[in-house]
Amino acid sequence: MSTARAHLDPRSEISIIDRRIFGGFVEHLGRHIYDGIFEPGHPSADAEGFRTDVIELVKELGVSTIRYPGGNFVSGYRWEDGIGPVDRRPRRLDLAWHATETNAVGLHEFQSWLDKVGSELMLAVNLGTRGTQEALDLLEYSNTSVRTALTDERAANGRSEPFGVKVWCLGNEMDGWWQLGHRNASDYGKLASRTAKGMRQLDPSIQLVVCGSSARSMPTFGAWEREVLEHTFDDVDFISCHAYYQERDGDAQEFLASAVDMQKFIESVVATADAVAAARKSDKRIMISFDEWNVWYLSRWEEQAVTYGPDEWPVAPRQLEDQYHVLDAVVFGDLLVTLLQHSDRVRSASLAQLVNVIAPIMTEPGGPTWRQTTFFPFSITSRLAGAQAVRLEVDSPAFPSSRFGQVSSVNAVATTDDAGVSVFLVNRSQDAAVPVEIDLSSVAPGLAVVESHLLADDDIYAANTLEHPERVVPTASDARVEGRALRVTLPAVSWAAIRLE
Ligand code: AHR
Numbered sequence: 001m002s003t004a005r006a007h008l009d010p011r012s013e014i015s016i017i018d019r020r021i022f023g024g025f026v027e028h029l030g031r032h033i034y035d036g037i038f039e040p041g042h043p044s045a046d047a048e049g050f051r052t053d054v055i056e057l058v059k060e061l062g063v064s065t066i067r068y069p070g071g072n073f074v075s076g077y078r079w080e081d082g083i084g085p086v087d088r089r090p091r092r093l094d095l096a097w098h099a100t101e102t103n104a105v106g107l108h109e110f111q112s113w114l115d116k117v118g119s120e121l122m123l124a125v126n127l128g129t130r131g132t133q134e135a136l137d138l139l140e141y142s143n144t145s146v147r148t149a150l151t152d153e154r155a156a157n158g159r160s161e162p163f164g165v166k167v168w169c170l171g172n173e174m175d176g177w178w179q180l181g182h183r184n185a186s187d188y189g190k191l192a193s194r195t196a197k198g199m200r201q202l203d204p205s206i207q208l209v210v211c212g213s214s215a216r217s218m219p220t221f222g223a224w225e226r227e228v229l230e231h232t233f234d235d236v237d238f239i240s241c242h243a244y245y246q247e248r249d250g251d252a253q254e255f256l257a258s259a260v261d262m263q264k265f266i267e268s269v270v271a272t273a274d275a276v277a278a279a280r281k282s283d284k285r286i287m288i289s290f291d292e293w294n295v296w297y298l299s300r301w302e303e304q305a306v307t308y309g310p311d312e313w314p315v316a317p318r319q320l321e322d323q324y325h326v327l328d329a330v331v332f333g334d335l336l337v338t339l340l341q342h343s344d345r346v347r348s349a350s351l352a353q354l355v356n357v358i359a360p361i362m363t364e365p366g367g368p369t370w371r372q373t374t375f376f377p378f379s380i381t382s383r384l385a386g387a388q389a390v391r392l393e394v395d396s397p398a399f400p401s402s403r404f405g406q407v408s409s410v411n412a413v414a415t416t417d418d419a420g421v422s423v424f425l426v427n428r429s430q431d432a433a434v435p436v437e438i439d440l441s442s443v444a445p446g447l448a449v450v451e452s453h454l455l456a457d458d459d460i461y462a463a464n465t466l467e468h469p470e471r472v473v474p475t476a477s478d479a480r481v482e483g484r485a486l487r488v489t490l491p492a493v494s495w496a497a498i499r500l501e
Contacts, residue, residue, distance in 0.1 A: 004396035015344035025350040027071035030319030062382035072096035075128025075180040082106020127171030128181030173214035189231030196235035238289035244296035259334040292352035333377035333495030370469035386417030420501035427490035456494035
């Protein structure tokens with residue numbers, strides 16, 4: 001077993017970490033809202049119908065901002081359907097997911113839920129079937145304190161104070177053929193620019209996210225970012241990235257290299273944004289909002305997708321309810337390491353999604369809630385990550401990947417703060433445990449391990465289920481400080497977090 005080595009030097013700071021990197025995403029999709037976070041009649045439901053057991057788990061997950069209400073859903077959504085007396089709200093067909101939307105939960109209810117979980121709202125506007133005026137109306141309704149017809153309506157709906165939403169997404173995945181109102185880069189770029197300019201006239205304090213590509217594999221990737229930013233460079237703060245990964249053809253080793261794709265994705269978008277800036281002789285830096293990322297068995301969903309009859313539009317059907325195993329959680333933890341490694345440009349990210357739908361938290365109607373394997377890397381990283389991200393260049397054994405050549409088995413990042421250091425590591429090798437030694441001679445002496453967490457299992461396909469909700473939980477690792485070195489053994493296919501104080 002050859003040892004992987006790194007030197008932790010706090011001067012190799014990547015960036016101050018923007019806590020919005022630990023964001024989430026809630027879409028009106030499947031059992032996410034209905035029979036997920038909202039289940040009046042459930043034994044744990046509060047007076048508003050929100051499950052308090054789910055609220056507790058979302059708090060434990062440690063989610064900073066939450067992007068809402070979609071996703072593909074937003075591209076056909078009329079936000080006005082979700083306000084006013086619930087019994088007068090219209091039922092609508094959701095074309096994105098072939099379901100009936102009851103609108104029992106809308107902006108006010110969702111904000112109330114966010115207040116309970118302690119997260120901040122990030123809103124997406126519909127630039128699919130709607131346009132600038134409807135986005136302006138929603139912004140005025142949400143953020144304006146001046147008396148207008150719309151703010152009077154907001155007050156009549158129980159909220160005299162503005163919601164004060166800071167970050168707004170200009171549509172969703174507009175490069176995707178599946179998206180309602182899908183456009184080419186030029187048409188979308190012009191619409192996004194017009195809408196952004198109007199929104200800033202109304203509220204100059206907001207931050208805006210323009211749609212980048214819905215995957216690095218999209219045929220328009222790169223050209224889309226360039227052309228969209230040529231139209232919107234002066235109007236926006238962020239460009240979005242979306243990425244989902246899954247094991248394909250039983251090739252776990254290749255799946256374990258997924259974070260390399262995320263790394264290349266981020267670096268390409270940064271290069272493209274900076275090239276647009278250079279051509280304009282601008283010092284402005286467009287940041288990345290990685291506002292959908294996760295493991296998602298998309299091909300399984302596409303193969304199994306139920307075909308409904310013309311009159312079948314179910315309410316809250318079971319959709320995209322992936323069950324995550326240990327291997328998924330290790331890849332997931334590696335994606336989080338990669339986001340932190342790029343925290344100088346990734347200033348916002350949203351785990352897609354939170355409850356039931358490709359989610360770290362599962363619920364059963366009338367029954368319990370439980371943590372999927374992916375819950376642990378997120379909750380532990382968001383809790384232990386300090387103020388600054390610090391580079392950890394690991395000299396590690398490597399394995400061959402058909403897509404990326406030689407890939408380092410061990411990937412890692414550190415964070416620092418006044419009280420100590422946190423280290424997040426992953427062993428992507430399927431074949432061997434790797435001993436890791438991190439030289440601490442550049443940090444203050446006397447640090448000791450105060451917490452260590454390890455996610456690994458002899459069965460990399462072990463998962464938590466309704467019947468066995470705690471089959472997979474993190475254990476303590478053998479992390480210890482010896483002299484001026486931190487040592488830990490990473491079993492094959494493992495994720496670990498260590499806190500030193
Ligand atoms: O998260 C599920 C879906 O994935 C979202 O609705 C869409 O934006 C993406 O394609």
